[in-house]
Amino acid sequence: MLQAAVVPQPSRAVDASNREVSSLVNVARVGDIPAHGGLTVCLGAATIALFNMDGRIVAIEGVCLRCASLLANGTVQAREVACAGCGWRYDITTGRLPAIPKLNVDTFEVVVVGTQVMVRDPFA
Numbered sequence: 001m002l003q004a005a006v007v008p009q010p011s012r013a014v015d016a017s018n019r020e021v022s023s024l025v026n027v028a029r030v031g032d033i034p035a036h037g038g039l040t041v042c043l044g045a046a047t048i049a050l051f052n053m054d055g056r057i058v059a060i061e062g063v064c065l066r067c068a069s070l071l072a073n074g075t076v077q078a079r080e081v082a083c084a085g086c087g088w089r090y091d092i093t094t095g096r097l098p099a100i101p102k103l104n105v106d107t108f109e110v111v112v113v114g115t116q117v118m119v120r121d122p123f124a
Helices: none
Strands: 024-029 038-043 046-053 056-061 075-077 080-082 089-091 100-104 110-113 116-120
Touching (some): 056 110
Antiparallel strands (some): 110 116
């Protein structure tokens, strides 16, 4: 399944106390991320894979360490995504490869505000 990258637009986000949270960037809508599936988004130079785990949105670095395939195009089972290009499995909550514990991809903080999915900008 080929998915187009979304180029997010910076937006003003506020927390529960109506204080601005400037390092959060709106990257998608909850409905854009298929249940038990993924969506690739780009945030500056970062390629991020968003996953919907039964309504909980998580985000990890979106490119496989072995073959550079987009992880959001892989098969999601439970807490893992299998890379469509090489089959390496990543824990989508920690970024770790269970088979090779010393390897991992970065994870990103996700905040859902209404239907908007926001990711903390790793470059802010």
